[in-house]
Amino acid sequence: MSIIDPAIAVQRLPRHIAIVMDGNGRWAEARHRPRSFGHHEGVKAVRATVEACIRRHVPTLTLFAFSSENWKRPQEEVGTLMELFMKAIDREVDELVANGVALRFVGDRSAFAPALRERMDHSECKRPAQTRLNLNIAANYGGRWDIVQAARCIAAGVARGDIDADTIDESLFDAHVSLADLPPLDLFIRTGGEHRVSNFLLWQLAYAELWFSDVLWPDFDAAALDAALADYARRERRYGRTGQQLRHPA
Numbered sequence: 118m119s120i121i122d123p124a125i126a127v128q129r130l131p132r133h134i135a136i137v138m139d140g141n142g143r144w145a146e147a148r149h150r151p152r153s154f155g156h157h158e159g160v161k162a163v164r165a166t167v168e169a170c171i172r173r174h175v176p177t178l179t180l181f182a183f184s185s186e187n188w189k190r191p192q193e194e195v196g197t198l199m200e201l202f203m204k205a206i207d208r209e210v211d212e213l214v215a216n217g218v219a220l221r222f223v224g225d226r227s228a229f230a231p232a233l234r235e236r237m238d239h240s241e242c243k244r245p246a247q248t249r250l251n252l253n254i255a256a257n258y259g260g261r262w263d264i265v266q267a268a269r270c271i272a273a274g275v276a277r278g279d280i281d282a283d284t285i286d287e288s289l290f291d292a293h294v295s296l297a298d299l300p301p302l303d304l305f306i307r308t309g310g311e312h313r314v315s316n317f318l319l320w321q322l323a324y325a326e327l328w329f330s331d332v333l334w335p336d337f338d339a340a341a342l343d344a345a346l347a348d349y350a351r352r353e354r355r356y357g358r359t360g361q362q363l364r365h366p367a
């Protein structure tokens with residue numbers, strides 16, 4: 118049974134959730150299985166979470182699949198993850214698109230093998246007839262990289278004469294970071310018990326609500342998502358104002 122009150126959900130659902138899917142390795146180690154087993158089981162949790170977001174009418178989901186720092190992992194584990202991404206794309210994309218999922222990859226994909234890059238490009242070209250969920254997969258992504266690529270893009274605009282340096286402000290920057298065309302990030306979730314953001318969506322996190330869960334990613338499911346949604350629905354988002362101002366707008 119769902120623990121989310123549907124009456125609250127309609128009014129106070131996040132329009133954009135981002136998740137750091139942590140805990141695959143520990144989940145596998147607890148079962149005396151290789152870490153790769155945890156990553157494979159993690160794909161099932163991805164599927165469950167995507168389905169739950171569609172059913173609850175959350176329009177945007179961004180998943181941290183591979184950080185720019187994850188290259189430091191043992192080569193074997195990096196290889197497993199690359200193979201997993203390729204297989205997941207081959208297996209899942211057509212069904213995702215048929216179910217109204219618009220897929221996008223964010224991050225510096227130049228470091229990936231050509232075969233993976235091609236799959237990413239092709240799957241982004243497959244657009245659903247009607248979009249029910251924007252699913253963004255952050256791969257070789259880092260929040261600092263994102264800010265730097267926005268700065269480079271703006272600097273190039275200034276050099277070309279398209280942007281007047283005096284007009285550079287937060288809204289211009291906002292328009293140049295990843296996912297600028299999608300709803301602002303409302304809810305950040307991290308599983309696996311660690312309380313840090315690990316260089317994910319640093320700019321976009323400015324006013325997001327944070328939810329940390331001890332659940333290891335392969336165990337994350339619709340009920341775990343509902344716990345985060347129920348808590349989010351109770352939050353008062355003040356954006357610097359007082360609670361009084363929110364309740365009695367001038």
Ligand code: FPP
Binds near residue numbers: 138139144157182334
């Ligand atoms: C972090 O857990 C998880 C990752 C670095 C990989 C995430 C990948 C998946 C969930 C599977 C594939 C995803 C897609 C989108 C197809 P960890 O390995 O750091 O776990 P630990 O903290 O327990 O060691």
